[in-house]
Amino acid sequence: MKIKIFDTTLRDGEQAPGFTMHPKEKLDIALKLESMKADAIEAGFPASSKADFLSVKEISENIKYSSVAALARSTTSDIDCAWEAVKDAKFPIIHTFIATSPIHLKYKLKMTEDEVLDSIAFHVKYAKSKCPFLKYAFEDATRTPKEFLLKAIKTAVKAGADCINIADTVGYSTPKETSELISLIKSEVDVKISVHCHNDLGLATANTLAAIEAGANEFDCSIIGLGERAGNASLEEVVMAIKTRYPQFELSTETKQIYSASKLVSSIVGIKLPPFKTIVGSNAFAHEAGIHQHGVLENRATYELMNPDDIGIPQNKLLLGKHSGKHAFLELIGEMGYSLTDEETAFYFEKFKELAERKKIVTRRDIDALLINLSRHAIKRTYTLTDYEIMSYKNQATAEITLSSGDKQHVEKMSGDGPVDAAFKAINSLTGQNFVLHDYSIHSVTEGKDALGEATVKLALNDKIMTGKGISTDVLEASIIAYLNAVNKLISDGGDL
Numbered sequence: 001m002k003i004k005i006f007d008t009t010l011r012d013g014e015q016a017p018g019f020t021m022h023p024k025e026k027l028d029i030a031l032k033l034e035s036m037k038a039d040a041i042e043a044g045f046p047a048s049s050k051a052d053f054l055s056v057k058e059i060s061e062n063i064k065y066s067s068v069a070a071l072a073r074s075t076t077s078d079i080d081c082a083w084e085a086v087k088d089a090k091f092p093i094i095h096t097f098i099a100t101s102p103i104h105l106k107y108k109l110k111m112t113e114d115e116v117l118d119s120i121a122f123h124v125k126y127a128k129s130k131c132p133f134l135k136y137a138f139e140d141a142t143r144t145p146k147e148f149l150l151k152a153i154k155t156a157v158k159a160g161a162d163c164i165n166i167a168d169t170v171g172y173s174t175p176k177e178t179s180e181l182i183s184l185i186k187s188e189v190d191v192k193i194s195v196h197c198h199n200d201l202g203l204a205t206a207n208t209l210a211a212i213e214a215g216a217n218e219f220d221c222s223i224i225g226l227g228e229r230a231g232n233a234s235l236e237e238v239v240m241a242i243k244t245r246y247p248q249f250e251l252s253t254e255t256k257q258i259y260s261a262s263k264l265v266s267s268i269v270g271i272k273l274p275p276f277k278t279i280v281g282s283n284a285f286a287h288e289a290g291i292h293q294h295g296v297l298e299n300r301a302t303y304e305l306m307n308p309d310d311i312g313i314p315q316n317k318l319l320l321g322k323h324s325g326k327h328a329f330l331e332l333i334g335e336m337g338y339s340l341t342d343e344e345t346a347f348y349f350e351k352f353k354e355l356a357e358r359k360k361i362v363t364r365r366d367i368d369a370l371l372i373n374l375s376r377h378a379i380k381r382t383y384t385l386t387d388y389e390i391m392s393y394k395n396q397a398t399a400e401i402t403l404s405s406g407d408k409q410h411v412e413k414m415s416g417d418g419p420v421d422a423a424f425k426a427i428n429s430l431t432g433q434n435f436v437l438h439d440y441s442i443h444s445v446t447e448g449k450d451a452l453g454e455a456t457v458k459l460a461l462n463d464k465i466m467t468g469k470g471i472s473t474d475v476l477e478a479s480i481i482a483y484l485n486a487v488n489k490l491i492s493d494g495g496d497l
């Protein structure tokens with residue numbers, strides 16, 4: 001049986017606190033999901049902001065393989081807005097929802113059960129009059145009395161819903177309960193069933209698998225499990241669990257893209273995955289204990305459940321140096337799954353040469369770090385770093401920063417408590433904006449004393465927060481680039497993010 005993936009990284013994931021993405025970054029993620037052959041991409045919640053509306057519209061116009069879904073509450077204005085945003089998609093979906101649990105009815109909706117049923121019937125018909133495919137979700141379904149939930153489902157199906165979505169909104173359910181609930185629904189109603197499981201008790205993947213075993217046709221998921229609170233069922237976990245343990249189910253996912261997709265998303269939202277993260281963490285396929293190493297050398301299957309190649313994990317072998325030519329570079333990036341235009345090849349080959357000058361050995365992980373920020377839809381770079389000079393002595397530092405903007409150069413010198421503080425102050429002064437630093441971190445991308453450093457900043461301007469990244473063998477340079485990256489995102493976005 002075919003099981004469909006409905007990815008919500010760009011909707012449930014992006015709406016979680018601190019994970020706001022620039023519209024161009026959302027488009028990059030959507031294209032990545034399409035290249036992974038995700039069946040459906042939930043691109044956003046158009047009624048929530050103008051920026052989200054425009055972003056869903058842009059994704060709808062660019063995605064051809066996957067369906068594109070827009071979320072809407074059960075109101076005519078939300079549905080109109082969702083339809084306007086997805087109507088140009090090749091396969092548009094409106095995803096409408098209403099809460100069904102007693103606590104949501106009483107405190108949030110302030111509606112009776114009958115009013116909820118009327119709203120379902122009306123809004124399913126309304127949405128279906130516009131969009132050929134309607135997915136209707138029951139929020140907090142797992143805390144809803146079964147009798148009322150079944151009534152609500154039957155109402156939606158009768159009114160024309162093409163798929164129903166059983167949401168475990170607060171991560172309350174257990175695998176056994178999920179399985180029983182899906183079996184009950186299947187025995188009463190003939191409709192495609194999707195599940196939306198949250199991970200508050202660490203059960204999202206287990207509940208999703210239980211639902212699939214019981215006959216669910218589709219599951220909501222997100223890359224690295226990004227989502228509200230403890231997140232959603234993670235795409236990589238559910239996909240690899242199905243591939244590894246459930247040969248009876250078919251998925252169209254290209255698993256070799258999983259690793260690069262998780263890198264892309266974690267890089268965009270500015271989080272470093274814990275080493276023990278399932279499937280894609282840096283330790284997921286590392287073996288240190290002697291007895292394990294011995295086993296793996298004899299036969300990988302002794303301690304490895306999955307093959308790292310199936311997930312697209314680059315092996316950290318010694319590969320290129322400063323004498324490597326363009327041919328070797330192209331062959332390697334091709335092998336790693338990247339395809340570049342001639343212009344990009346010239347640009348990244350130059351970057352590679354610069355790196356090889358600073359770092360004797362360039363590994364696949366270094367190349368990954370360079371290319372992960374490759375955006376097909378470059379965010380307008382209003383300011384670029386031309387030069388910097390930093391002096392630091394104990395707790396005092398001065399930074400002289402030169403930025404170019406168009407064909408003009410601007411120089412500013414500021415002092416601060418430390419070199420990074422001084423540099424960031426100089427950039428604020430140069431741009432004339434009071435950017436506020438919310439978070440700043442540095443970590444090494446690869447091993448060794450000449451490792452690449454990656455800086456991440458979360459920067460705010462008037463309630464908008466954006467993540468900026470910078471990579472260099474010099475951590476100060478990485479920090480300045482990261483800050484400018486966030487500055488450029490904040491000032492290039494016209495919408496009310």
Ligand code: MN
Nearest residue numbers: 012169196228
């Ligand atoms: Mn959710």
